[in-house]
Amino acid sequence: MNSYLFEYSCRNTKLYSLLISLFCLINLLLIFPDYIYIYVDNSYIPAKYNGFYIPKYYLNFSHITELTQTIGVSSKATILVLLSLYFFSLISIILDFYKFIFAIAALLLHTMMINSSNIFSYGADFFVNFALFLNVFFSYSGKNNIILKSFIQRLTQIHLCIIYFFAGLGKLFGVDWINGSAFWKISHLYFAEHISFKNLPSVFYLFSSLFVVSLQTSYSVLINIKQTRVFTFYCIIILHLMIAITMQFYTFGTVMILLNYIAWGNYINIDFTLLKKYRLNDNKH
Template identity: 30%
Template sequence: MSAPSWRSAVRARLAAFVGEPTSPQPLGVLRIGVAALLLIQAWSLSESLPELLSNRGWVPWSVSEALASPAVPRVDAVVAALAPLGISQVAGLQGLAFVYVVALLGLLLGLHTRVSAVVAWVIHTVLLNSISFFSYGVETFAHISLFYCVVMPVGTAFSLDMRAGRLSGAPSALATLSLRVLQLHLSLIYLSTGLEKLLGPVWRDGTAIWEVLMQPQYGQFDFAWLAAVPWLVKLSTWGTLAVEVGYAFCIWPRRTRGLWVALTLGMHLGIAVMMGLWMFSGMMAVLTFAAFGWPLLHEAMVTRVRAAVLLPFHSGSAR
C-alpha cells in the first residue's frame, strides 16, 4: 500500500471511529446511573447536612475556606446572598439541597435534561468547594460525570424529553464522539492509576491489599486469616494491577472486552464489600458499564431476540 493510500485509510478509519453515527443509549445509561447514585448519596447524607455545611458544623467556614478555591463560590456566599431576603442559614442550606435533589431527579428522568444537568453540576461545584475536607475520589468522578451530562447528549435515550418529542433518539455523530471521549478518558484513568501503583513497593511485592485491609477505616471484616495464605494476598494485589494497567489495552479489542468489563466490575464490587467504599465503587462501575458494558449487553440482547423471532420461522420453513 502506498503512503498516500495508507494515510487515507487511517484517516477514514479514525473519522469513522469518532464520527460514525451510533446509538446514544450508553449515554442514557450514564445519565441514569450517575443521577441515581448521587440521589442515594444525597439521601444518605441528608441527616448530616448541618454538620457538613453549616458554620457550626464539624468544620467551621473559617477553616474550610482555607481549603477552598477562591474562584468558586461556597455555601457561605449563597447563605450571605439569601440573608437580605430574610432566609436563615439553615433554611438556605435546606433550599440549596432541595434544588440539588430536584435537579438530580430531572436528570434521572431525562426531564429538561440539559437544564437539570447544569443546575446539578453548578450546585455540586458549590458543595464540593465547601466540603473539600470530607471529599475523596467519588466526589471528583461525580463532578466529572455531571459535567459530561452537561455537554453530552445524555437526554437522547431513556428520557422523558425523548418521549415528549423534545429530543431525538436517532443515532448521531455527537453520540459517538461523546462515547469515545468517555471511553478514552476511562482508559487513561485506569492506566495512570495502575502505573502509579506500580511505583509503590507494596504493590510490586504484593502486600498492598493486606496493608489496606488491615487499616481500621477500610477493613470491613476480620482479614487476619490472610496472613496464613500470603499467596492469596499477592494474587489479589497483582490481579488489581493487571486489571487497571491492562484496562487501556484489553477493553478495546472485541475478544477481550467482555472479560475486562467483568473483571473491572468485579474489582469494584470487591472494593465496595471489603473496604466499604460503595459510592466510589458504584460510580466507577457505572462509568465502565455505560462506556463499554452496555453496548455489549445491548448487542447480546438484540441478537437473542432476533434468534428467538427467527427460530420459529426457520423451523416452519424446514418442515
C-alpha cells in the same frame, strides 16, 4: 480520528441518564443528614477554613449563604433550599421534565457541593461530578445530539483508560504492590469487620496485589481489543464490586461500575430488559 471520535456508537443514552440520576439521588438521600453538618456555618469544620483550600473565585455555598444572611436568612435554611434544588433537579431528569436544563442545574449544584466541602471530598465525589457532566450531554436533544453523545461516550472511554493506566503505573513504581504487602495492609486496616482476609498464605496477598496492578496498567490496551474486552470489563466490575463490599466504599465502587457500563456496556451487548423503554431507538439514525 474523526471516525474514532464521532462515529455513532452510543446507545442507551436515556438509560445512562436515568442510572446516573438515580444513583445521585440515592447517594443524596443516604447521606443527607450529614450534609447539614458539613456546609452550615457551625459545621464540623467551619466553612471559612474550607476557603484556604480552594480559590475564592470557585463558586460554593458560602457565597450564597453570606448573601442570604444579609437579608436575615440563616445559613441552614439556605443550605436546605440548595440541597432541595439539587434533589428536585435529579427528580426532574428522571421524569424527563426540562431534562437538559435540570441536568445543568444538577451539575452546577454538585460542583458547588464539592467546592464547599473540599476538606471532606475524596475521589468518588469527583467521579460523581464527572457522571453528572456526562448527564448534561446525554440529556441534550438538540441538533447534532447523536454525534455529540457518541463523542461523550468516547471521551468516557479515554478518561477511564487514562485513570486506570496511571493508577496502575503509580503502584508499579512502588514497592508495596509488587511484594503483596499493600493488599495485606488494606485487608487488615480497611476491610469491614465481618469480612476477614487475615491469616491467609502470603502468596494470596502477592497474587491479589499483582492482579490489581496488571489489570489497571493493561486496562487501556485489553479493553480496546475485541477478543479481551468482555473479560477485562467483568474483571474491573468485580474489582470495584469487591472494593464496595469489603472496604465499604459504596459510592466509589458504584460510580466506577456505572462509568464502565456507560463506556463499554453497549459494546458487549449489555441491556436491561425491564428498562427498554428508556433505550434510544438507534434504527432512526
